[in-house]
Amino acid sequence: MTLPKNFLWGGATAANQVEGGYNLGGRGLANVDLIPYGPTRFDVMAGTKKMLQFEKDYYYPAKKGIDMYQHYEEDIALFAEMGFTVYRFSISWSRIFPQGDEPVPNEEGIRFYEKMVDECIRHGIKPLITISHFDCPIHLIQKYGSWRNREMIGFYLNLCKVLFTRFKGKVHHWITFNEINMLLHAPFMAAGLLFEEEENQEQVKYEAAHYELVASAAATKLAKEIDPENVIGCMLAAGDNYPNTPNPEDVWAAKMVDRESFFFTDVQIRGSYPAYAVKMLERQDIHIPITDQDRVLLQENTVDFLGFSYYSSSVASADEKLNELREGNLFPTLKNDYLKASEWGWQIDPKGLRITMNTLYDRYQIPLFIVENGLGAVDIPDESGYVEDDYRIDYLAQHIQAFKDAVSLDGVDLLGYTTWGCIDLVSASSGEMKKRYGFIYVDLDDQGNGSGKRTRKKSFSWYKQVIASNGESL
Numbered sequence: 001m002t003l004p005k006n007f008l009w010g011g012a013t014a015a016n017q018v019e020g021g022y023n024l025g026g027r028g029l030a031n032v033d034l035i036p037y038g039p040t041r042f043d044v045m046a047g048t049k050k051m052l053q054f055e056k057d058y059y060y061p062a063k064k065g066i067d068m069y070q071h072y073e074e075d076i077a078l079f080a081e082m083g084f085t086v087y088r089f090s091i092s093w094s095r096i097f098p099q100g101d102e103p104v105p106n107e108e109g110i111r112f113y114e115k116m117v118d119e120c121i122r123h124g125i126k127p128l129i130t131i132s133h134f135d136c137p138i139h140l141i142q143k144y145g146s147w148r149n150r151e152m153i154g155f156y157l158n159l160c161k162v163l164f165t166r167f168k169g170k171v172h173h174w175i176t177f178n179e180i181n182m183l184l185h186a187p188f189m190a191a192g193l194l195f196e197e198e199e200n201q202e203q204v205k206y207e208a209a210h211y212e213l214v215a216s217a218a219a220t221k222l223a224k225e226i227d228p229e230n231v232i233g234c235m236l237a238a239g240d241n242y243p244n245t246p247n248p249e250d251v252w253a254a255k256m257v258d259r260e261s262f263f264f265t266d267v268q269i270r271g272s273y274p275a276y277a278v279k280m281l282e283r284q285d286i287h288i289p290i291t292d293q294d295r296v297l298l299q300e301n302t303v304d305f306l307g308f309s310y311y312s313s314s315v316a317s318a319d320e321k322l323n324e325l326r327e328g329n330l331f332p333t334l335k336n337d338y339l340k341a342s343e344w345g346w347q348i349d350p351k352g353l354r355i356t357m358n359t360l361y362d363r364y365q366i367p368l369f370i371v372e373n374g375l376g377a378v379d380i381p382d383e384s385g386y387v388e389d390d391y392r393i394d395y396l397a398q399h400i401q402a403f404k405d406a407v408s409l410d411g412v413d414l415l416g417y418t419t420w421g422c423i424d425l426v427s428a429s430s431g432e433m434k435k436r437y438g439f440i441y442v443d444l445d446d447q448g449n450g451s452g453k454r455t456r457k458k459s460f461s462w463y464k465q466v467i468a469s470n471g472e473s474l
């Protein structure tokens with residue numbers, strides 16, 4: 001057998017993309033609730049268009065999600081039917097602390113996640129909890145400026161303390177921040193950052209990144225103090241960058257793009273700012289308010305595993321003219337003529353997953369966990385809602401084969417695999433429903449209209465037998 005017997009199989013979602021129920025159970029508003037569907041979405045995600053309350057002209061997909069808030073029992077039962085041994089989901093911070101800075105948590109919010117956790121355990125599924133997946137209470141943005149403020153570390157730790165204490169003995173796998181490097185690309189969505197026009201955005205972003213890195217280390221410390229069995233992961237939006245040509249200038253350009261991501265994991269896994277980062281910050285005149293206490297915390301509380309998302313590789317060039325042709329909503333890339341692309345232009349590169357895993361494992365030598373991977377595609381259901389999604393099966397089978405190769409031929413230590421959007425959900429980048437990833441079709445359109453009915457796709461039974469065979473039968 002290629003994969004270890006205890007290999008974890010499952011799927012992943014994020015609170016704001018599935019839950020809905022934005023005003024139920026005492027929940028407060030969060031940044032992600034206020035990212036509209038439509039043409040302004042990208043400016044809002046980037047923090048350059050401020051939207052701190054609902055505006056009647058826009059539709060906000062996170063308000064409704066797929067209403068998992070009220071369907072979680074049915075949905076987890078479907079995951080169990082596929083044989084999941086792990087389910088990755090995230091916490092809506094403002095369900096637990098509606099404002100973010102109050103001393104006492106909202107019991108109804110905790111109870112909701114307690115029911116999710118218990119439901120998973122009842123079905124033999126290990127919860128893998130992302131503490132912050134693009135999520136920040138709106139009050140923390142308005143009053144403190146979100147992660148540009150050091151005080152955020154304390155508020156985040158209050159949330160962590162509630163979770164680690166209440167779920168002690170039930171949940172052992174945690175991720176501190178989803179795709180922490182996304183802070184540089186979509187600062188409002190990822191970290192609640194809003195910018196003034198004349199402001200030095202790079203200074204704000206790297207300062208906020210520092211506070212998140214310190215918060216992540218402090219959370220790791222706290223998790224171990226509360227339960228030494230806790231296993232903590234960082235989480236990176238990964239995917240190697242290939243040089244457009246063998247011209248050393250292009251090779252260097254690709255390396256520079258990689259470093260924007262490794263900046264984060266180098267700190268979280270090695271425990272200090274790498275030399276190139278110190279120089280880069282100096283060069284750009286960016287000042288990180290790092291204290292001696294921060295340094296000790298970062299050094300002594302590195303993570304146990306590296307979680308990452310992988311959708312695609314990218315291509316980088318040193319040629320500024322060529323770079324103007326780059327496409328891709330969050331991570332711009334040049335076209336790779338050797339690859340096909342999804343309907344959203346995300347280039348499909350299963351071999352790139354093996355390459356990326358080798359890059360990460362060579363660099364860090366700690367266990368990896370693929371916590372997101374999948375194909376966003378337009379599905380056409382028949383009258384009963386059934387979808388013959390052979391393209392999705394094909395994508396997943398090739399990527400599973402790639403990580404099996406990384407494990408069996410390259411010796412990479414891999415803890416598990418959770419496909420992204422195991423049930424159809426709202427797309428983070430586009431806010432669409434029609435960009436579907438799931439094994440389960442959800443009858444809702446881009447405006448949230450539809451019955452919300454769940455139907456198993458063809459890939460549902462396929463994934464079930466993949467899991468039953470521990471990845472042998474693809």
Ligand code: BGP
Nearest residue numbers: 014178179376426427428429430
């Ligand atoms: C990652 C996020 C997810 C998810 C995924 C797919 O960046 O962690 O939240 O949405 O990408 O992206 P999209 O929804 O844009 O297709």
